[in-house]
Amino acid sequence: MIDFSRGRKVKFYYNDKVIEAYEGESVLAALYAIGYRVFSYSPDGERPRGAFCMIGKCSSCLSMVNGVPNTRICIEPVREGLRVYSQKGFPEVPKVEEVVEAETIVLKPDVLVIGGGPAGLQASLTLAEYGLKVVLVDEHFKLGGQLVKQTHRFFGAKKFYGGIRGFNIASKLSREVMDNENIEVFLRAYAYGIFKNGYVGVAVRGEKPLNLLVRPKAIVAGVGASEKMIMFENNDLPGVMGAGGAQTLMNEYGIKPGERALVIGAGNVGLIIAYQLLQAGVKVHGIAEIMPKIGGWFVHAAKVRRYGVKIYTRHTITKAIGRDRVEKAEIAMVDEHFQPIPGSEKVFDTDLVLLAVGLQPNYAFFSQAGAVMKYIPELGGLVPLRTKYLETSVENLYVAGDASGIEEATTAFIEGEIAALSIAIKLGAGNNKTIKKREELLDYLWNEYRKSPVVMRACQGKLKATVSEEEMEKIRRGELDGI
Ligand SMILES: Cc1cc2nc3c(=O)[nH]c(=O)nc-3n(C[C@H](O)[C@H](O)[C@H](O)COP(=O)(O)OP(=O)(O)OC[C@H]3O[C@@H](n4cnc5c(N)ncnc54)[C@H](O)[C@@H]3O)c2cc1C
Ligand code: FES
Known part of the structure; x- marks a missing residue:
């Protein structure tokens, strides 16, 4: 519960x-x-x-x-x-x-971890196990990232929290991180960029604002992803919300996001959010999906259909209607060029239009740092190129989790751990056992977990974003552009 x-x-x-x-x-x-x-x-x-x-x-x-x-x-x-x-x-x-002037504090930990979602939490705990001093910053006022709103039990191996609900994993790991003497946590702390001298600037909000200047030996940036927006008339009207926004209200705070909803996108997130809305007592008019087929799992689609929710394939939203908030929404059938077909419009009385149209990795930190980036549609957008050990073209800057390409929480844990083990090895805190552990994790990730047809597309994207260490050296020297 x-x-x-x-x-x-x-x-x-x-x-x-x-x-x-x-x-x-x-x-x-x-x-x-x-x-x-x-x-x-x-x-x-x-x-x-x-x-x-x-x-x-x-x-x-x-x-x-x-x-x-x-x-x-x-x-x-x-x-x-x-x-x-x-x-x-x-x-x-x-x-x-x-204006209350921010106090400047200089910190020199072994590793700076940016983001307290599954990637950042796992990375921090693994680094701490090796006796490395970690500073973990997150711009939210609590740890856990997107895990805090996930109410279902995780699939997969026990080692990666299989069988435990997302929010319970978040509280378990957050407690472990907070209690760990090798990890110093700053919340409401936004990492805004790297200076040329290697210091990372972190602005900490609060009654006593801080300006942290962090000079780590290595960085893990597990900065997550953001929900995508799509173009339609009045897409900024209050009541048009990301699916994750509604999950936050319902699952984190116990607040009903609206009374009558229309969901856009029949991938897993769209199907799951429709089910959660029904459980919260919200009427769901339907789910509009632009593709000819439902993108999510059959089992999730069957669940919402059992409640009488219609899934409109080959349909998109064309407008939200209302003055100060959504009162109605219009969908229409699309032709083979995904253009709305005149005369096929349907209008619903609704106060909530939930967009479940995908996520894009947060890339700002890597771009600012000067990492070589690549646009990979299978991963949701722009991501930094990296080696299989997750080091980017900026030496000692590692990427993990959704920021490395949209997958799911389990891969975020695994990538956080691989990045942390790689840093431990590089900084001389690891040993042969660490190398063996890292190889076992890589083997599990690439040859077992990512072989599932469900994550095949993301796996292809991750392959495109990964270069060998030799290629990365050439990219750093400017002998290969990598893009
Ligand atoms: C709406 C939604 C539903 C999902 N449902 C599922 C599901 O059912 N099952 C599943 O396996 N996965 C699901 N996922 C995916 C899963 O939650 C993510 O893959 C996973 O949380 C990614 O972990 P992460 O650590 O990379 O990023 P996140 O969990 O997003 O954490 C990133 C953290 O970084 C912080 N941050 C970002 N930028 C900065 C900065 N510059 N400075 C400081 N802090 C920063 C953020 O505040 C956040 O806490 C869902 C994701 C979303 C968005
Ligand atoms: S930043 Fe607050 S709702 Fe998006």
Whole structure:
């Protein structure tokens, strides 16, 4: 069972109105629970925007928090007395005398791990086992990444948490990380880039903001992925939300995201979210899928069909309709060029349009660092080239998890561990047993796990993104462009 027990009651202010909330909630979740749907406006102040990603990766919830503009309130925890204002148009720059200056702290750990999802947690624990000092930073106010909203039991080997529910894995690993004396954790801590002298800049939000300058010997960046958007009329209307956004509301905070939903995309995420909506008492009008066939597993499709949910293949969304929030949505059949066929439109009364149209790896950190990137459709977008040991073209910068190409949590654990073992070997903390362990993991990943037809496409993508160590050396010397 998910633990929805509430934290301590706190009061904060939203546009000067007193709001009651519970510790552990984000500001946005607390506001959503009592009916707020508009959280910001387009820069011209004309178009309302609602919750979309719920993980700090879009700009739908930028607000003024305790005088700081452009704060993403979906990853801002509620606190007693917090003052939050919605923004319309560009916010005012705070007065110099009101700005709390950040204290600069220099840290020199063995390894900096960026991201506290499955990849980052596993990497941190493995590095700590080898006695390496780790600094782990995550921009959210809690650890776990996307695991915290996964309610199902994981498939696969026990070693990779098979049989345990995602949110339980998240709390187990988070506790282990927090209790580990070799790991120092900074939450609400955003790694914004690498300076030329090798220092990584990390901005830590809070009552006492910090400017961390971290000089590690190696970095594991497990920075995850973001949900994709698609083009249609009014796609920014409040009520159009990423599937993961709705999962966050339902599975993390116990909040019903809407009353009547339409899901776009019949891959596994779309099918699973439709089922979870039904369980939460939301009416699901249907699932529109642009391809002629359902992309997800038959067993998930059968589950939602049993509830009478229709799956419209060869259909896409053409518009969301409403003034300040979604009131209706229109879908239409598409021709062989994926263009809507006039006259085939269907309109549904709905307050929620959930987009389950795929994820794209978060690539900003690698691009800024100067890593050689490659666009690989099978992996969801731009990813850094890497060796099989997950080292990128920037020496000592490793990639793991969804940031290396969209797969799933199990591969994120495995990649986090491979990156960590590779660093342990490189820094002289490992031994022959470490090398053997790494080879066994690589063998399991490539010759067993990725042989499953379900992950075949991602596997092909990962092959395209992986170069030999000799090729990587040439890429570093500029003798091979790798793209
Ligand atoms: C909506 C959704 C549903 C899913 N359902 C399933 C499922 O049912 N089964 C399954 O196996 N997999 C599922 N997955 C996939 C699985 O959750 C991911 O593959 C896995 O979480 C990836 O792990 P990760 O560590 O790479 O990234 P994440 O779990 O995304 O963690 C990345 C972390 O990095 C932090 N971060 C990002 N950028 C920065 C930065 N610059 N500075 C500091 N911190 C940063 C983020 O806050 C986040 O905590 C789902 C994913 C999503 C999005
Ligand atoms: S950044 Fe808050 S909803 Fe996307």
